[in-house]
Amino acid sequence: MERGLIDLHIHSTASDGSFTPAEDVKMAVKLGLSAIALTDHDTVEGFKEAEEEAFRINSEAGREIIKVIPALELSTATDRDIHILGYFVDTENEGFVNRLKEIRDQRDIRNEEMCKRLREEGVEIELSELKKEFPGAIITRAHFAELIIKKGYVSDRKAVFQKYIGDNCSCYVKLKSLTPGEGIDIIRSAGGIAVLAHPLLYRMKLPEIDAFVGTLKEAGLCGIEAIYSNNRGYDEQNMRALAKKYDLLITGGSDFHGKNNKGVEMGRGKGNLKVPYEILDELIAFRS
Numbered sequence: 534m535e536r537g538l539i540d541l542h543i544h545s546t547a548s549d550g551s552f553t554p555a556e557d558v559k560m561a562v563k564l565g566l567s568a569i570a571l572t573d574h575d576t577v578e579g580f581k582e583a584e585e586e587a588f589r590i591n592s593e594a595g596r597e598i599i600k601v602i603p604a605l606e607l608s609t610a611t612d613r614d615i616h617i618l619g620y621f622v623d624t625e626n627e628g629f630v631n632r633l634k635e636i637r638d639q640r641d642i643r644n645e646e647m648c649k650r651l652r653e654e655g656v657e658i659e660l661s662e663l664k665k666e667f668p669g670a671i672i673t674r675a676h677f678a679e680l681i682i683k684k685g686y687v688s689d690r691k692a693v694f695q696k697y698i699g700d701n702c703s704c705y706v707k708l709k710s711l712t713p714g715e716g717i718d719i720i721r722s723a724g725g726i727a728v729l730a731h732p733l734l735y736r737m738k739l740p741e742i743d744a745f746v747g748t749l750k751e752a753g754l755c756g757i758e759a760i761y762s763n764n765r766g767y768d769e770q771n772m773r774a775l776a777k778k779y780d781l782l783i784t785g786g787s788d789f790h791g792k793n794n795k796g797v798e799m800g801r802g803k804g805n806l807k808v809p810y811e812i813l814d815e816l817i818a819f820r821s
Contacts, residue, residue: 535567536567536810537565537566537567537810538565538566538567538800538807538808538809538810539566539567539568539569539785539800539808539809539810539812539813540561540566540568540569540570540785540786540787540789540799540800540806540808541568541569541570541572541602541604541618541620541758541784541785541786541808541812541813542570542572542606542618542730542758542761542784542785542786542787542788542789543557543561543569543570543571543572543786543787543788543789543799544571544572544573544574544606544788544789544790544791544793545557545571545573545579545583546579546667546669546670547571547573547576547578547579547669547670547671548573548574548575548576548579548606548670548671548673549573549574549670549671549673549675549676549790549793550573550789550790550791550793551790551791551792551793552791553579553582554571554579554580554582554583554586555582555583555585555586557569557571557583557789557799558583558586558587558590558599558601559586559590560799561599561799561800562590562598562599564799564800564801565800566599566799566800567599567600567810568599568600568601568602568810568813569583569599569600569601569602569799570601570602570603570604570618570620570786571583571601571602571603571604572604572605572606572618572786573605573606573671574605574606574607574608574671574673575605575606575607575608575633575636575637575640575671576605576633576637576671577603577604577605577622577624577630577633578669580601580603580604580624581624583601584601584603587599587600587601600813602620602621602813602816603620603621603622603623603624604618604619604620604621604622604725605618605619605622605633606618606619606730607619607636607711607716607719607720608636608708608710608711608716609710609711609712609713609715609716610707610708610710610711610712610713611712611713613735613736614708614710615713615716615729615735616729616730616731617713617716617717617720617727617728617729617730617754618727618728618729618730618758618784619719619720619723619725619726619727619728620725620726620728620784620816621724621725621726621816621820622720622723622724622725623723623724623725624723626722626723626724628722628723629719629722629723632719632722636711637671639708639709640671640672640708641660641672642709643706643707643708643709644660644663644672644677645660646706647677647698647704647705647706648660648663650703650704650706651677651681651697651698651704654697654703654704656681656684656686656697656704657684658677658680658681658684660672662680663676663677663680666679666680666683667679674694674698674705675690675790675793677693677697677698678690678693678694678698679793681693681697681698713729713749713752714749714752714753717749717752717753717754718752718753721753726755726756726782726816726819726820727753727754727755727756728754728755728756728757728758728782728784729746729749729754729756729757729758730758730788731758731761731763731788732746732757732758732759732772732775733761733763733764733768733772734763739771742775743775743778746775746779746781747779750779750780750781754781755781755782755819756776756781756782756783756784756816757772757775757776757781757782757783757784758772758783758784758785758786759772759773759775759776759783759784759785760783760784760785760786760806760807760808760812761785761786761787761788761802761806762787762788762797762802762803762806763802763803782815782816782819783812783815784808784812784816785806785808785812786808787799787800787801787802787806788802
C-alpha cells in the first residue's frame with residue numbers, strides 16, 4: 534500500500550461525530566489517507582462497521598488502500614477531564630467490553646440527571662428522546678446541544694453551553710469518571726497502547742504537564758499525542774521533547790468530529806496537520 538499521511542484521532546456517530554464509521558472511512562480514502570483510527574468516546578461499537586467498509590474498499594481495489602486501527606478515547610478525570618487514547622485494543626475482549634458497558638451505564642445516570650435539571654429550567658428533554666434521535670451513540674453534551682437547538686430553545690451550540698450545559702452551568706452534571714491510571718489499566722488489559730490525548734488542552738503550564746506525564750508513565754502510559762489540530766509549531770516541539778524525556782511514543786490526529794467540530798478537517802486539522810505513516814510503524818513495532 535501507499536504510505537501516505539494518517540489520522541489517529543477520529544470520531545463517528547458511535548459517539549459525538551456527525552458521520553457514520555463507514556462514512557469516515559470513505560472520506561479518509563477520498564482524502565488520500567493511508568490509515569485512520571476510530572477513537573470514539575468510551576466505545577468500540579463503531580469499529581466493526583469501519584473495518585467492514587475498509588475491507589470492501591480494499592477488496593474492490595485488489596490491494597490495501599486504507600487501514601483502520603481498533604481504538605477508542607476513554608473519559609477519565611483528576612481535578613479536570615483527561616482523555617486517554619487506546620490503540621490496537623482487542624474489541625472482543627470480554628472483560629474490556631463489560632468494563633466499557635459499566636462506563637456507559639454511569640454516563641446514562643449522569644445524562645438522566647442532566648435531563649432532570651434541564652426540565653427544571655424549562656427545557657423539555659428526556660434521555661429516551663436523545664437515544665431515539667441519536668441511535669447507537671454514546672450520548673455526550675454535543676448531543677444535548679444538538680437536540681436543544683433543534684427544539685428551538687437556543688439558536689446555536691455556543692448559547693447552549695453558555696446557558697445550560699457548560700462546566701459552570703446549573704444543568705451540568707460532572708461525569709463519574711475513572712482516574713487516568715484506571716483508564717490506562719483498562720486499555721492495557723485489552724492489549725492496547727495507552728496514549729495521553731491532546732496534552733495541551735488541559736490548561737496546565739509546561740512544568741505541570743511534564744510532572745503529570747511522568748506520573749502517567751509510572752502508571753503504564755505508552756505515548757502522548759504530540760501532533761494535534763490545535764498545536765502550534767513550538768507546541769509540537771515541546772511535546773516531542775517530553776516524549777523523548779520519558780521514552781514515550783508519539784501519536785497524532787485531527788480530533789475530527791465532522792459537522793460537530795467545524796474548522797477541523799480529517800487528516801488536515803486546521804490546515805497544517807501532517808501525521809506521517811512512520812508514527813503508525815512505531816506503534817506497530819511497539820506491540821511486537
